[in-house]
Amino acid sequence: MTDLGIAFKDVFGRAPEGSWAAPGRVNLIGEHTDYNDGHVLPFALPQTTRAAVARRDDGLLRVHSADMDGGAVELRIDDLAPGVAAGWATYPAAVLWTLREAGHPVGGADIHYESTVPVGGGLSSSAALQVVTALALGDLHGVEMSRQDLALLCQRSENVYVGAPVGVMDQTASACCTEGHALHLDVRGLQQRQVPLDLAGQDLTLLVADTRVKHAHSDGAYAALRAGCEAAAAELGLSSLRDLPAGGLDAALDALADERLRRLTRHVVTENARVEEVIGLLDAGRIRDIGPVLTAGHRSLRDDFQVSCPELDLVVDTALAAGALGARMTGGGFGGSAVVLAGAADAAAVTAAVQAALPAVRVFPATPSPGAYRLS
Numbered sequence: 505m506t507d508l509g510i511a512f513k514d515v516f517g518r519a520p521e522g523s524w525a526a527p528g529r530v531n532l533i534g535e536h537t538d539y540n541d542g543h544v545l546p547f548a549l550p551q552t553t554r555a556a557v558a559r560r561d562d563g564l565l566r567v568h569s570a571d572m573d574g575g576a577v578e579l580r581i582d583d584l585a586p587g588v589a590a591g592w593a594t595y596p597a598a599v600l601w602t603l604r605e606a607g608h609p610v611g612g613a614d615i616h617y618e619s620t621v622p623v624g625g626g627l628s629s630s631a632a633l634q635v636v637t638a639l640a641l642g643d644l645h646g647v648e649m650s651r652q653d654l655a656l657l658c659q660r661s662e663n664v665y666v667g668a669p670v671g672v673m674d675q676t677a678s679a680c681c682t683e684g685h686a687l688h689l690d691v692r693g694l695q696q697r698q699v700p701l702d703l704a705g706q707d708l709t710l711l712v713a714d715t716r717v718k719h720a721h722s723d724g725a726y727a728a729l730r731a732g733c734e735a736a737a738a739e740l741g742l743s744s745l746r747d748l749p750a751g752g753l754d755a756a757l758d759a760l761a762d763e764r765l766r767r768l769t770r771h772v773v774t775e776n777a778r779v780e781e782v783i784g785l786l787d788a789g790r791i792r793d794i795g796p797v798l799t800a801g802h803r804s805l806r807d808d809f810q811v812s813c814p815e816l817d818l819v820v821d822t823a824l825a826a827g828a829l830g831a832r833m834t835g836g837g838f839g840g841s842a843v844v845l846a847g848a849a850d851a852a853a854v855t856a857a858v859q860a861a862l863p864a865v866r867v868f869p870a871t872p873s874p875g876a877y878r879l880s
């Protein structure tokens with residue numbers, strides 16, 4: 505039995521039926537564009553959340569995590585309903601509820617989790633938890649579903665059950681990414697394309713710098729930003745800001761009375777253009793040249809969208825001063841991680857400089873890794 509299986513047996517007193525893994529993600533570029541029907545370009549991390557699972561036939565969901573205090577959490581699946589919270593176990597409970605709500609014949613289960621995705625680092629530890637749960641329960645119950653539909657189901661579990669109005673990027677990245685590629689997702693039509701990202705082949709390194717800060721107001725702020733983008737689109741007579749081409753930006757900004765809505769609009773429109781620019785450079789084999797585009801993305805998030813924070817700005821500025829080719833915050837913001845592009849030969853010096861500037865930071869290289877998969 506695997507270590508994960510042995511740990512499952514220690515907790516639940518029997519062997520699991522199988523085990524699965526789902527990764528965290530870094531978003532290379534395309535931030536706060538997913539809920540505006542726009543473009544995103546994430547890739548999966550090597551860090552995963554793993555789950556060993558066995559079905560139960562008594563209507564109970566029992567979940568245990570090696571990374572959380574408090575032992576196993578037991579829930580009756582008939583009692584699950586949007587808003588019924590159970591700490592971290594709310595996420596797996598939400599996935600199970602959403603599978604059943606969608607008509608899938610999914611019953612109770614024992615699940616043991618172990619994760620190497622940093623929690624609170626803006627690297628989608630919760631999406632990894634959702635996706636591994638959905639994949640495992642779906643496999644065990646013979647649910648036929650595309651990976652994109654699985655990601656949409658996980659997003660719905662977070663929107664409806666957990667109550668967070670997130671977009672679909674993180675779950676799609678965890679479910680659909682492939683090794684050696686970033687995933688271009690055009691959220692409007694949910695079209696996917698795997699874009700080759702061979703960093704080592706061009707002597708480049710992408711570093712993730714987890715600031716390990718999380719600012720308290722982040723939850724309400726995300727919803728307010730989303731609402732602001734929707735208000736701007738409505739005022740412009742558009743169904744979403746995706747429909748505003750870069751060439752129409754100046755006229756749209758003149759038409760918007762509110763300064764905040766102007767800033768939000770400018771970020772979303774310029775960010776969609778940056779995603780397309782980065783994809784063009786990657787397709788042309790010019791990975792090094794995406795650096796300035798990443799940095800421009802950070803400035804837009806800092807100044808227009810205003811979701812950066814002093815620690816993220818410090819990481820970005822320090823990395824650039826130490827020779828990085830580009831750097832930006834990644835994920836929702838207000839803390840979490842930055843992604844830094846550096847020449848392979850400069851990565852150690854950039855890492856040392858960032859660590860000296862912000863001692864709490866955790867820096868590691870990020871290689872584009874596979875999306876969710878069955879382990880055993």
Ligand code: GLA
Nearest residue numbers: 535536670671672673835836
């Ligand atoms: C969070 C959300 C995503 C996305 C990003 C910002 O990670 O879960 O849907 O909106 O923020 O790009």
